[in-house]
Amino acid sequence: MRAKKDLTKTDREAILQQLMAHLVDSKKLIRGALNKIALDFGVNRGTVQRVWKRANVDLDNKLRPCSDISSRKKNSGRNLKHANVADRLRAIPKGRRTTFRSIAAAMGIPRTTLHRYYRRGIFTKYTSSTLNNNFLTLQGCMRETICAQGSNAYKIPHIGKAKLMARGMLPEVLVVDRDVVELGFQQLDESDISAKFEELAVEVSEAMEMCDFSSQLEKLIVNDELEEDPGVELGDLLDLTHLF
Template identity: 40%
Template sequence: MRKGQHKKNLTDGECNNLVQHLLTRCTSSGKLPKGVAEDMGKLFDCTPTTVRRIWRRASVDLSGSKTICATVHQRKKGQSGRKRMYTDIPERIQAIPQSRRNCFRSIAYALNIPKSTLHVYFKRGVIAKYSSVLKPSLTESNKVCRLNWAIKHVTDIDRAKYFDPMNDTVHVDEKWFFITRLQKKIYGAPGEKIKQRSCKSKRHLLKVIFLSAVARPRWDQAKGEWFDGKIGTWHFTEVVPAQRRSCRRDAGTPAMKTVTVTRDTYKAMIIDNVIPAIRSKWPSDETKRVKIQQDNARPHVPPSDAAIVAACKAMGWDMEVVFQPPNSPDLNVLDLGFFRAIQTLQVEKHSSSIEDIVAATDAAWAAVSTTTLNKNFLTLQRCLQEVILDTGGNDYKIPHMKKDVLLARGRLPEMVSCERNAWRVGCAYLSRVDYAAHMEKLDREVQESMEMGVICTQIEALTIYNDTEVHDDIVAALGLVQLSE
């Protein structure tokens, strides 16, 4: 070996093999006999000093303990190389406004360091990447309503606080399903050419709105089978004769067309489809007092609507339609993740028409696992706890509880426990605020929004005629001066 040339360091595997050889040569007290270090040094091409140092790091214990020796591995990683040029990167980044931290280029410009250097620090873990999701803005009344909603779902079981399993609730919501996504990730072989996707307008993609209803999956004792919780999904469409001839069909051929969701169409969908589906699929040995939870969209019917109340009370049932707190999509199972699971399967099938979108969505609805729906209900219970911890706010990340791991071990719970201290703090906060005043304000806002929805529906139904005589009469009646061209 030439002067100044060093031997190659032992790898982790060689260090472990060295310790195993030494264990076969050591005494019963864990000591190395004379000459063993020299022999092992020749065998592994290292010095006896290196052999003794690795033996000391192994900390061999032959007294019958569970661990005979410690793990020996290289300690050079992270402890060698030149020192970092910038040691205050985290503090300097926090001083930059968050609106200017969208890319490495803008951060590097603000810090006055090369972009490549910044990327190296990112790979080392000095810089973290976060995703910012735009959430609904909440008023104080919204927060009070959300907090009260979450606390009402807490029940006492064996002197402990648990969230209601929601076996008597049906979640209802709408969602648009598009013909394709604007941005789509595709994996392929190196050098493979990906087929180009094109459309006439990105703002006017074919889409169909669906109304879906789900409940908590559970065992149906009367039928002796699992109740999958999927009440049903329905699309707002109608079949009308085609007005024009196209390359796909002749004029007059029946074609599917989307329908605008108004108060009347939504009410008809609830009365004619949702409520009968609940009656037919609901476990027969369970309660008939069912809550149909909906959000506060403008076309939605109020719970006091006479036709809705009559349909809910018919045939011996005691259903009721309830509004969830305003601006709270995180309190609905469909918005939390079930719609996303359906959309993931729906876009996998190629669609070129409204009929294809409907067929792909129906197939995705049938293919989604019942386990996915059950896990979404557990996620909802965790979100309720976060709402209590945030005093009705939505400044939290959707919590994860490793449901797949618990399911594989057979330990997936039916109900999530609620922190007793958080429950007490939430109840104390509600006792200090004027809950009735906040609810009156929210009711007034919801009522105004629903009235505006009725006005918008009436405006959409108006037919415009180009009648010059009527126009002149209106101008004369109002006393307006018509400008000459």
């Protein structure tokens, strides 16, 4: 017998083709056809019979002689035993949402059942440690940017996030001195936001032009003609004189 629970689309179509080949007078299956095909495909007789019933063969219908058997019907399969799984999961403290085992224990359901709900898309698994690390890094960048008065000439202090997380001491937010916060507000008040956006637009435009220049440079083939004429300007050769 088959080890797999469900037939694939190819299996069902192959079974239907064999059934169609065992029709008598284009209406009925010959005696023993279901048992023979079930044995050939290694499935139960009832499985072959369900494929035949789902196909609903009607050879008098020239446009659609049989129904679709490529997939299961919508909303089929085992019904959910536990209601509001996603809501109950959100109610569990973050500290107990580290593994399937701890979540299942907190919700009072089997771990295998919880994993089945995960596979069905009832909830999504994500790594909270990665999110916490990224969030703390962004906070550190913001703090150092303020202290450097908008410059990127800074280094983020190493706080050992992995060790702190292992000890359960990783903070959710970074503590910032009041002086840093006031300095940030002062810099915002003194800055012309519109001018900053214009500067950023110019930088982006120049970066895109340089990217175009680099792409053209990669395509450049140095040949004998270039060597014979050392006076040829690279900008003229690549038609990028507007960059110089």
